[in-house]
Amino acid sequence: xxxxxxxxxxxxxxxxxxxxxxxxxxxxxxxxxxxxxxxxxxxxxxxxxxxxxxxxxxxxxxxxxxxxxxxxxxxxxxxxxxxxxxxxxxxxxxxxxxxxxxxxxxxxxxxxxxxxxxxxxxxxxxxxxxxxxxxxxxxxxxxxxxxxxxxxxxxxxxxxxxxxxxxxxxxxxxxxxxxxxxxxxxxxxxxxxxxxxxxxxxxxxxxxxxxxxxxxxxxxxxxxxxxxxxxxxxxxxxxxxxxxxxxxxxxxxxxxxxxxxxxxxxxxxxxxxxxxxxxxxxxxxxxxxxxxxxxxxxxxxxxxxxxxxxxxxxxxxxxxxx
Amino acid sequence: xxxxxxxxxxxxxxxxxxxxxxxxxxxxxxxxxxxxxxxxxxxxxxxxxxxxxxxxxxxxxxxxxxxxxxxxxxxxxxxxxxxxxxxxxxxxxxxxxxxxxxxxxxxxxxxxxxxxxxxxxxxxxxxxxxxxxxxxxxxxxxxxxxxxxxxxxxxxxxxxxxxxxxxxxxxxxxxxxxxxxxxxxxxxxxxxxxxxxxxxxxxxxxxxxxxxxxxxxxxxxxxxxxxxxxxxxxxxxxxxxxxxxxxxxxxxxxxxxxxxxxxxxxxxxxxxxxxxxxxxxxxxxxxxxxxxxxxxxxxxxxxxxxxxxxxxxxxxxxxxxxxxxxxxxxxxxxxxxxxxxxxxxxxxxxxxxxxxxxxxxxxxxxxxxxxxxxxxxxxxxxxxxxxxxxxxxxxxxxxxxxxxxxxxxxxxxxxxxxxxxxxxxxxxxxxxxxxxxxxxxxxxxxxxxxxxxxxxxxxxxxxxxxxxxxxxxxxxxxxxxxxxxxxxxxxxxxxxx
Numbered sequence: 001x002x003x004x005x006x007x008x009x010x011x012x013x014x015x016x017x018x019x020x021x022x023x024x025x026x027x028x029x030x031x032x033x034x035x036x037x038x039x040x041x042x043x044x045x046x047x048x049x050x051x052x053x054x055x056x057x058x059x060x061x062x063x064x065x066x067x068x069x070x071x072x073x074x075x076x077x078x079x080x081x082x083x084x085x086x087x088x089x090x091x092x093x094x095x096x097x098x099x100x101x102x103x104x105x106x107x108x109x110x111x112x113x114x115x116x117x118x119x120x121x122x123x124x125x126x127x128x129x130x131x132x133x134x135x136x137x138x139x140x141x142x143x144x145x146x147x148x149x150x151x152x153x154x155x156x157x158x159x160x161x162x163x164x165x166x167x168x169x170x171x172x173x174x175x176x177x178x179x180x181x182x183x184x185x186x187x188x189x190x191x192x193x194x195x196x197x198x199x200x201x202x203x204x205x206x207x208x209x210x211x212x213x214x215x216x217x218x219x220x221x222x223x224x225x226x227x228x229x230x231x232x233x234x235x236x237x238x239x240x241x242x243x244x245x246x247x248x249x250x251x252x253x254x255x256x257x258x259x260x261x262x263x264x265x266x267x268x269x270x271x272x273x274x275x276x277x278x279x280x281x282x283x284x285x286x287x288x289x290x291x292x293x294x295x296x297x298x299x300x301x302x303x304x305x306x307x308x309x310x311x312x313x314x315x316x317x318x319x320x321x322x
Numbered sequence: 323x324x325x326x327x328x329x330x331x332x333x334x335x336x337x338x339x340x341x342x343x344x345x346x347x348x349x350x351x352x353x354x355x356x357x358x359x360x361x362x363x364x365x366x367x368x369x370x371x372x373x374x375x376x377x378x379x380x381x382x383x384x385x386x387x388x389x390x391x392x393x394x395x396x397x398x399x400x401x402x403x404x405x406x407x408x409x410x411x412x413x414x415x416x417x418x419x420x421x422x423x424x425x426x427x428x429x430x431x432x433x434x435x436x437x438x439x440x441x442x443x444x445x446x447x448x449x450x451x452x453x454x455x456x457x458x459x460x461x462x463x464x465x466x467x468x469x470x471x472x473x474x475x476x477x478x479x480x481x482x483x484x485x486x487x488x489x490x491x492x493x494x495x496x497x498x499x500x501x502x503x504x505x506x507x508x509x510x511x512x513x514x515x516x517x518x519x520x521x522x523x524x525x526x527x528x529x530x531x532x533x534x535x536x537x538x539x540x541x542x543x544x545x546x547x548x549x550x551x552x553x554x555x556x557x558x559x560x561x562x563x564x565x566x567x568x569x570x571x572x573x574x575x576x577x578x579x580x581x582x583x584x585x586x587x588x589x590x591x592x593x594x595x596x597x598x599x600x601x602x603x604x605x606x607x608x609x610x611x612x613x614x615x616x617x618x619x620x621x622x623x624x625x626x627x628x629x630x631x632x633x634x635x636x637x638x639x640x641x642x643x644x645x646x647x648x649x650x651x652x653x654x655x656x657x658x659x660x661x662x663x664x665x666x667x668x669x670x671x672x673x674x675x676x677x678x679x680x681x682x683x684x685x686x687x688x689x690x691x692x693x694x695x696x697x698x699x700x701x702x703x704x705x706x707x708x709x710x711x712x713x714x715x716x717x718x719x720x721x722x723x724x725x726x727x728x729x730x731x732x733x734x735x736x737x738x739x740x741x742x743x744x745x746x747x748x749x750x751x752x753x754x755x756x757x758x759x760x761x762x763x764x765x766x767x768x769x770x771x772x773x774x775x776x777x778x779x780x781x782x783x784x785x786x787x788x789x790x791x792x793x794x795x796x797x798x799x800x801x802x803x804x805x806x807x808x809x810x811x812x813x814x815x816x817x818x819x
Contacts, residue, residue: 043653043733044366050660053370071366073733075521076504080733082518110511112518157782163509184464184781185506187594187774190649190656194593197647200463200782210663214648214670286373290663 028263031091032065039095041080043073051254052096058283062276077101078111085113089259091266097257107314115310118257122274123297126251127208129169129227142225149179158203159184159192166205169227169250172316176246207252209234271299330682342379343691346386347698354394357404357535358728361391362653377665377680382687392637393437400429401710404535409597409633411760412605416625421556427565432623434699436630442692443583444638449685456646459591464778465789469799471772476803477606478761480810488757496765499524506774519737528729532742535725537749539718555714575627578608586632590639593651597636602764604632645669
């Protein structure tokens, strides 16, 4: 037993050794002189991860230094978020950022950092959120859905992840339309689509239209409405919420950011490289294939997206008392 | 149909494709066999490489890793009692006792045969009946899934042979650990004790590594090592019949193999269930149907066949909803979905019409991978048998280093290493007091499905419990559950007499 304890201690010490970082000083105008860590605050293989890996594949040819993707998942992406928010702002630690990291946990008071504790480098894309139903439901357009839901309050079920981008977007629309729906919590977009396809729920609300496109093409599902600024080319016949008269635009972004307070030269260099990557033909091809709607925005525009999202979502949470 | 097949064969058979399948299997088996390293992460790391490969080669590589990794987990489960993958935890229940009897070679061969046969049949079913199975899988709504999970939970009691109550207690403890984190309905955090790293729940892989690998390390330290600790982990018999599966033994297990394949495909095809559950349920079914259930847990070859066949058949099963509906059921298929998309292939109902030129060659690749899997695994067997002939004083420190590294790299936080240690100590104490460890893992996995499906079923059914008995599939599983409980109670009483 004593031996066990000694070994235990040894393991703890060894583990602690991992935590020590390196400290170097260098002039910001030389940046970058070594490899850059791109943190993905989610597990490997998800949407954010794939986008980040694509970016990290193309960016080195413009940066002149390698970019290493590191998954720091856990705590609903807050662990990775905190890691970057508190990292030395030298440009060697960046994050693949989505509202799931710097907006939602912040408005729910669940993050040990603020939405604006990051330096925006640029937005890569934003996905089109969409609602879809099986064609055997008693509505085939959003107008009919509204009529039906008004006549049967709280009877129509919609599936999405609890308090995620899709649900908050859906609630913003439901509030604007003055309707009440019944929420069925699921673990991810795929489960929402599965439940709708099987007829177990009435509506699937997903964060990306890509998850329903092939089912819409074969007629297994009908895309009722999208929440993006403009119609999505994947479902060109489906109206946006804004064109139907509700002032709701909700499109989860994916982009790159660093910690707050990076030297100006470093930020400028990163934003410059970012736009070069966005113009890269290989990058665009890769991105389009995964169904990400390519929507590059420079650092300042990206900052504005954060401001809009933060205000929009804080508002709905306050009003709904969530 | 046949011209599609012939052209697919001619597309697949290039030197490059053959090499990537071999490479994928090799990587998968190795990673799977090393406790602490995991397959989902390996697949993710290989992902950027596939960006620049042609789609058939890229997919064949990752499918090879997926198949190899699922089998590879059983190697360390049998040899070291430390499953390299969650599904292999069940394989270890009988595999490790066999190894302790000097029959490691026999157990590993059974696991190769089971894996390859399960995989092969599952792939054939995938290729020929995917659309039909997917249609049935879609009928499993929240109500049906809840009843299925209840059924799976009951098998915990059946599987834990000698210590039914202790097994059930371990399962409940697993459910309790699942409840840590964000609760699915209102997204309120529970049982995190203010530790924000726990908001996302108890991290699964560090838990797995601690529970199975680190705990085994502690068990070995405790054993007084004579002669300077030079003895090996398990003895290896030199008798031929202890290192091979005889035809009679195989024949006796054929029914188990076929049943396990069916269970593996079926449960694998339900998104969110996965290979660990299928291995468990299949093991429970094999034990109930067996003529000598008392040998289960003591080194039953049938038990090894049941677990390994089912978890590899579940790989083919999991590809069914992925390919036909575009719905990934677990971490690995989620990454595979990304790979398909990166190559401009959209898994889903249009896959077979729009990307036939790619998907059929990939199918050919799956079948070829099965054959190569057998060859590579058999060749690797000799190598792995060498590993356990290393003195455990050298082997276990090496394993523990990999475990710490593995736990750390999952999300690059030291917190996960502490989680691993916590479960290492817990696992050690459980083993010391004769509590089976595998049910805890099952409780953790099933807990999430149980709560989610119950909540969903109640919301959709407006609070009514009736659908659980009025919906036929759900009723079927509840009746099966009842049957199992009564059956094992009768069996128990007979034993007592």
